[in-house]
Amino acid sequence: NYEEGYDDGSGMIDPNTGMPIAAGADGNKDFDSVISSKIGRDSTSGHWYCLDCDYISTTKQRLMFHVEAKHIIGPGHVCEICHRLLPTKNALNLHRSRKHRERPI
16 A cells, blocks of 8 residues: 555656556656556547646647646656756757757857
8 A cells, every 4th residue: 555645766656646657667658658548539629638637739749748747747857968857858858959959150
């Protein structure tokens, strides 16, 4: 039995339950499946919706960014260039494009 807020060391906690999100041998595959388990699609409108709140999006990618940012507490993502810790994959990608893109001479 887990107590609320228990951390098994995986670094991923579901804020809705306070329980750890299981990490498998392939962390990315498991992480993506956790995100996918929190989204749905309206068959009439084609819009994607969050199962944890009222958020709706026209794109699956934007909804996945939402779920990772708002409903999953993870270990973060480290920039391999400057070693800054970013909270989501999307934040890391934006950071790279803004801070480390090559500038013309």
